[in-house]
Amino acid sequence: MRYLPLSDNDRADMLARIGVDSIDELFADIPEAVRLEELTTLPRRKTEMQVERQLSAMANKNVSAGSLPFFVGAGAYKHHVPATVDHLIQRSEFLTSYTPYQPEITQGTLQALFEFQTQVANLTGMEVANASMYDGSTGTAEAVLMAHRVTRKKKAVLSGGLHPQYREVVEGVSAKLPGASVAALPADPTGTEDILAQIDDETSCVVVQSPSFYGQLIDLKPIAEKAHKHKALLIAVFTEVVSLGLLESPGAQGADIVVGEGQSIGNPLTFGGPYVGLFATRQKYIRNMPGRVCGETTDAEGKRGFVLTLSTREQHIRRDKATSNICTNSGLCSLAFTIHMTLLGGKGLARLARINHMSAVALADALSAVDGVEVLNSAYFNEFTIRTPKNAHDVIEALAAKGVLGGVPVCRLDKSGGDIDNLIVVASTEVNTDEDRAAYAQALKEVLA
Amino acid sequence: MTMNHQGRPTRAGEAGPPMPHQTFTGNKALDMEEPLIFEIGHMDNCGVDLDEPMDFVPRLGNHMRSEPVELPALSEPETMRHYVRMSRNNYAIDSGLYPLGSCTMKHNPRLNEKMARLPGFADIHPLQPISTVPGAFELISELADWLMELTGTNAVAMSPKAGAHGEQCGMMSIKHAIAAKGEERSIVLVPESAHGTNPATAALVGYKVVSIPAREDGTVAVEAVIEKIEAHAGQVAALMLTNPNTCGLFEPEVIEIANAIHEAGGYFYCDGANFNAIVGKAKPGDLGIDAMHINLHKTFSTPHGGGGPGSGPVVLSDRLAPYAPLPFIRKNGDELEVVETTDQLKDGEQPFGRMTAFFGQMGMYVRALSYMQSHGSDGLKQASEDAVLNANYVRVGLQDLMTLPFGVKPCMHEVLFDDSFLNDTGVSTLDFAKAMIDEGYHPMTMYFPLVVSGAMLIEPTESESRASLDLFVATMRDLVMSAKAGEKDRFEGAPFLAPRRRLDETAAARKPILKWVAPEPTKVEPELA
Ligand SMILES: Cc1ncc(COP(=O)(O)O)c(C=O)c1O
Numbered sequence: 001m002r003y004l005p006l007s008d009n010d011r012a013d014m015l016a017r018i019g020v021d022s023i024d025e026l027f028a029d030i031p032e033a034v035r036l037e038e039l040t041t042l043p044r045r046k047t048e049m050q051v052e053r054q055l056s057a058m059a060n061k062n063v064s065a066g067s068l069p070f071f072v073g074a075g076a077y078k079h080h081v082p083a084t085v086d087h088l089i090q091r092s093e094f095l096t097s098y099t100p101y102q103p104e105i106t107q108g109t110l111q112a113l114f115e116f117q118t119q120v121a122n123l124t125g126m127e128v129a130n131a132s133m134y135d136g137s138t139g140t141a142e143a144v145l146m147a148h149r150v151t152r153k154k155k156a157v158l159s160g161g162l163h164p165q166y167r168e169v170v171e172g173v174s175a176k177l178p179g180a181s182v183a184a185l186p187a188d189p190t191g192t193e194d195i196l197a198q199i200d201d202e203t204s205c206v207v208v209q210s211p212s213f214y215g216q217l218i219d220l221k222p223i224a225e226k227a228h229k230h231k232a233l234l235i236a237v238f239t240e241v242v243s244l245g246l247l248e249s250p251g252a253q254g255a256d257i258v259v260g261e262g263q264s265i266g267n268p269l270t271f272g273g274p275y276v277g278l279f280a281t282r283q284k285y286i287r288n289m290p291g292r293v294c295g296e297t298t299d300a301e302g303k304r305g306f307v308l309t310l311s312t313r314e315q316h317i318r319r320d321k322a323t324s325n326i327c328t329n330s331g332l333c334s335l336a337f338t339i340h341m342t343l344l345g346g347k348g349l350a351r352l353a354r355i356n357h358m359s360a361v362a363l364a365d366a367l368s369a370v371d372g373v374e375v376l377n378s379a380y381f382n383e384f385t386i387r388t389p390k391n392a393h394d395v396i397e398a399l400a401a402k403g404v405l406g407g408v409p410v411c412r413l414d415k416s417g418g419d420i421d422n423l424i425v426v427a428s429t430e431v432n433t434d435e436d437r438a439a440y441a442q443a444l445k446e447v448l449a
Numbered sequence: 450m451t452m453n454h455q456g457r458p459t460r461a462g463e464a465g466p467p468m469p470h471q472t473f474t475g476n477k478a479l480d481m482e483e484p485l486i487f488e489i490g491h492m493d494n495c496g497v498d499l500d501e502p503m504d505f506v507p508r509l510g511n512h513m514r515s516e517p518v519e520l521p522a523l524s525e526p527e528t529m530r531h532y533v534r535m536s537r538n539n540y541a542i543d544s545g546l547y548p549l550g551s552c553t554m555k556h557n558p559r560l561n562e563k564m565a566r567l568p569g570f571a572d573i574h575p576l577q578p579i580s581t582v583p584g585a586f587e588l589i590s591e592l593a594d595w596l597m598e599l600t601g602t603n604a605v606a607m608s609p610k611a612g613a614h615g616e617q618c619g620m621m622s623i624k625h626a627i628a629a630k631g632e633e634r635s636i637v638l639v640p641e642s643a644h645g646t647n648p649a650t651a652a653l654v655g656y657k658v659v660s661i662p663a664r665e666d667g668t669v670a671v672e673a674v675i676e677k678i679e680a681h682a683g684q685v686a687a688l689m690l691t692n693p694n695t696c697g698l699f700e701p702e703v704i705e706i707a708n709a710i711h712e713a714g715g716y717f718y719c720d721g722a723n724f725n726a727i728v729g730k731a732k733p734g735d736l737g738i739d740a741m742h743i744n745l746h747k748t749f750s751t752p753h754g755g756g757g758p759g760s761g762p763v764v765l766s767d768r769l770a771p772y773a774p775l776p777f778i779r780k781n782g783d784e785l786e787v788v789e790t791t792d793q794l795k796d797g798e799q800p801f802g803r804m805t806a807f808f809g810q811m812g813m814y815v816r817a818l819s820y821m822q823s824h825g826s827d828g829l830k831q832a833s834e835d836a837v838l839n840a841n842y843v844r845v846g847l848q849d850l851m852t853l854p855f856g857v858k859p860c861m862h863e864v865l866f867d868d869s870f871l872n873d874t875g876v877s878t879l880d881f882a883k884a885m886i887d888e889g890y891h892p893m894t895m896y897f898p899l900v901v902s903g904a905m906l907i908e909p910t911e912s913e914s915r916a917s918l919d920l921f922v923a924t925m926r927d928l929v930m931s932a933k934a935g936e937k938d939r940f941e942g943a944p945f946l947a948p949r950r951r952l953d954e955t956a957a958a959r960k961p962i963l964k965w966v967a968p969e970p971t972k973v974e975p976e977l978a
Pocket of ligand 1: 326723
């Protein structure tokens with residue numbers, strides 16, 4: 001087997017050295033009744049070429065985003081990632097290293113984390129950021145738990161603009177915690193819900209996504225004010241981090257925790273994972289923050305260096321009193337984020353964001369020119385919601401048959417019915433061309449005719 | 450003196466005296482000092498060529514940013530050099546033996562990377578029409594089949610994002626199953642030797658943790674479990690047990706323990722972080738587990754990436770299978786049906802909720818399946834045998850000099866030493882580990898598990914050749930003898946040769962500096978100006 005360096009001679013010599021007659025003597029603690037002879041039901045080893053052939057055949061059955069006009073968003077976005085990023089994250093020294101528990105020989109990873117934390121904090125307008133969560137959805141659940149710790153209250157109010165699957169993740173964690181409750185507002189495509197009315201003295205946190213799941217931009221300031229009046233925290237969520245290049249930062253609007261999905265910068269779609277959860281908050285809350293954090297210090301010769309710090313919050317020290325159970329996080333995805341962000345800089349990000357916004361504006365104009373199609377959002381970034389006269393699921397399938405992936409039918413995620421069944425969330429980014437948009441409008445016209 | 454054709458001297462010549470000076474740059478030849486991007490980047494430049502945005506009337510309402518994003522950029526060559534230089538300050542599997550116990554730092558095949566980057570896997574969206582991604586579900590389903598077969602179970606929740614997330618998924622299933630029976634239980638039993646994520650997970654799911662002491666021999670006695678079950682009659686929801694355990698030992702009474710917890714109406718959560726020891730040798734399902742996460746980033750070779758990402762699918766017993774979270778794939782003969790929402794549920798399916806948006810760590814699934822197919826059933830079994838063989842080879846190479854806390858006996862894929870061999874040497878456990886760095890090794894896992902004093906947990910994995918192990922053992926022996934000979938200078942303050950000397954972690958925690966802040970411009974005193 002190509003991955004195993006020992007030869008049969010090595011094995012025999014080593015067994016002799018250990019002083020046993022057979023390898024099975026080393027497995028003697030396994031109760032005899034359950035010891036396996038062979039795994040007869042599974043195929044045997046394959047050459048590199050055979051594996052490549054077999055997996056390529058599976059991959060070829062999928063329609064990849066780059067192969068056709070593609071407008072699917074709703075929490076994961078098709079962007080162009082510079083070739084440099086993927087090359088650098090495949091450097092052996094980054095790819096095959098582990099969590100930097102021995103800082104003297106992992107300054108590469110640690111310095112990158114310090115850069116990542118600074119980038120995330122500056123982007124979100126917050127004071128500190130951690131070294132990443134698994135993704136935006138699990139990060140949101142962690143933010144809610146953190147708010148409960150900070151406020152010593154246990155009621156979360158969730159906006160109807162929050163990604164439905166993010167809501168489900170928050171509800172799942174809360175449902176298992178004694179005393180915790182979730183007040184989730186109904187779907188709110190246009191950002192017109194009255195969330196302020198839901199905030200009271202019991203409220204621990206208000207969770208608001210902007211741009212919302214439906215693409216609508218939400219003014220966070222009044223929500224922050226009301227939340228703070230009731231000693232609750234505002235958790236601002238985003239799924240499209242590129243939007244921060246153009247939009248007022250959540251920190252500047254009064255958010256206490258900012259959490260979101262960082263996939264768009266540096267990371268491919270990969271069918272939903274691995275992604276990278278961005279998590280930022282205010283300095284005064286850092287001891288309640290989940291996850292790893294990298295900090296600056298000096299070595300014995302006075303040289304600057306970086307270490308994992310504040311670990312007394314973490315599971316390996318605090319065990320059942322830890323702020324979170326997270327251990328492995330999204331290391332390499334955060335590195336991809338940092339490298340891509342370093343290439344862009346603030347100026348590049350702003351430009352990328354403008355291109356994205358324009359792409360969506362152009363698409364909205366093209367689609368709303370189709371008979372019966374209505375764009376619902378008054379203010380949006382690179383994503384918006386349309387209502388069509390036909391069932392959205394059927395429309396999307398019919399579009400796919402015409403070679404256009406036209407977005408996400410809201411009814412795939414939200415089964416509340418009614419008007420929801422006719423809504424489609426549509427995203428357009430820098431990868432979409434005028435031809436793509438024209439093809440979409442034309443296909444939609446035919447489907448709705 | 451020999452000359453080449455250009456007349457340049459080519460002989461090394463005599464070694465002169467040691468270098469008398471610091472270098473001007475602070476660099477040491479290939480060992481480079483690299484500033485932060487914030488110190489070398491440009492606010493007015495960009496390393497990506499982007500189109501000129503069209504003129505436009507924004508539809509952003511009043512949400513436009515008032516201040517620009519304060520982040521510097523580097524051009525492409527600068528970016529490349531910056532991160533390549535930084536990377537060289539990292540230890541990695543590809544550059545040396547990485548004996549970090551409990552972490553299974555095995556070789557990460559590059560075929561896996563190549564497969565994960567096929568556009569049919571890397572460039573597909575989790576919410577594009579299901580009809581356009583049949584190959585994705587085929588891959589997930591095939592990986593699930595392998596995992597179920599290797600563990601002897603009939604169900605697996607694929608979506609958890611890492612081991613700890615898998616623990617959470619398993620424990621939420623258990624809590625849900627208990628509630629479905631109309632019961633309420635408040636306690637989870639966790640052995641003292643458990644990884645920190647176990648008690649942290651139990652608490653996160655709302656349980657109180659009761660600790661089980663380890664036996665003299667490093668394993669858990671069924672009597673100790675029964676004692677706690679009886680002390681908390683009717684309240685024990687589950688036992689979380691790692692097997693093989695964190696001391697590198699297979700729990701010999703695991704079946705009796707499983708029976709005891711089942712008889713008490715509780716569930717057996719098995720931490721499968723150490724599955725690499727027993728793949729193809731035993732099926733956890735045959736041992737009576739109800740849930741077990743598998744760290745694909747350990748046992749199945751997906752890269753650790755400097756701390757992630759991972760993937761932690763959880764296999765489930767028939768008793769827990771109905772409570773597995775959304776989404777899942779239902780097999781109707783050869784047809785794969787994707788179940789994403791509650792309206793699609795059939796009789797008996799009662800998911801507790803959802804662990805994450807979308808379907809989990811697809812990129813890791815591809816890599817893990819690529820690894821499994823490469824090994825096949827025969828190779829997987831051989832890999833586990835080699836992992837155990839290598840650990841025992843290291844054990845016999847060191848057991849006369851270092852101390853085995855539970856006596857001389859075979860271990861599984863990792864060997865646990867304690868620090869009593871350092872007693873009276875004046876060398877601390879940490880100093881000892883740091884001296885390994887100077888010898889070119891990443892230290893083993895230190896101070897874990899907590900059940901022995903100064904734990905040193907060594908996991909060589911099956912990826913090491915015999916020559917590599919021989920050199921490692923010889924190095925360790927040399928270090929131990931040096932410590933015992935009182936050569937404290939080699940240890941105190943080590944490492945001496947790494948890119949950094951020992952770092953001040955206390956200062957880092959006391960006054961946390963978690964991001965770069967522009968230095969205050971130095972004020973010029975008026976009278977000096
Ligand atoms: C024994 C044990 N359990 C659980 C975990 C947690 O796994 P992960 O880091 O994938 O969340 C680890 C990993 O370090 C471990 O060693």
